[in-house]
């Protein structure tokens with residue numbers, strides 16, 4: 263008799279090992295601006311990071327055994343390709359906070375490691391690409407894209423990507439169609455969109471690599487609450503990168519990535535046709551500075 267549970271668990275483990283390396287390759291291929299910091303800025307930031315580390319060592323009287331364990335772990339994070347995962351889970355949320363705290367319009371949050379540009383173009387009223395009989399509760403996600411002053415933004419793009427009902431992302435997990443539950447929606451002349459999808463599941467960040475070792479050693483959990491990822495753009499406006507969560511969902515109050523904000527929690531209602539849920543959420547973009 264086949265042990266289906268063991269097979270499933272092996273499949274997810276293989277996924278976890280592959281996704282770290284995949285996130286590193288994708289990041290290295292990404293276009294990014296040249297470091298714009300002068301020597302003084304680099305010196306200030308590097309000195310203060312080191313001073314914070316020295317302070318922890320002094321306060322906790324870190325031993326040589328602990329120092330060696332740290333070195334071994336840091337080396338392994340790189341070998342596992344998990345620096346993008348580590349940084350996006352435990353550091354990015356503060357970078358997002360300080361960069362966007364004064365920005366008008368909808369709240370943003372972290373992008374995370376699983377965005378892939380170039381998703382299939384979809385019309386304003388469309389279903390995300392999904393498998394025949396895609397499992398999960400059907401969800402209709404609709405809303406309007408506006409400028410922060412209320413001006414409608416026809417032609418805005420709503421890029422959406424999400425995990426499936428098993429918590430897995432296309433292009434980071436094996437055996438999923440390339441663009442499963444990923445799409446780039448052009449809103450209509452009123453700035454509105456209506457996207458048919460399924461509710462994503464909460465997922466654990468990969469636990470079989472170095473980040474998982476840290477989580478196990480510290481006795482933490484590895485869960486992210488279920489969420490939709492969005493990247494919303496329109497001419498003359500700053501791109502909004504955000505995530506939307508589900509009220510009452512598991513781990514909404516203890517997200518490992520600390521990315522939940524109260525403004526980003528959806529309240530889905532039963533769908534009018536009795537099939538799943540629907541929710542309305544408007545997105546407001548800040549004008550370019």
Ligand SMILES: [Fe+2]
Nearest residue numbers: 374376489491
């Ligand atoms: Fe995610």
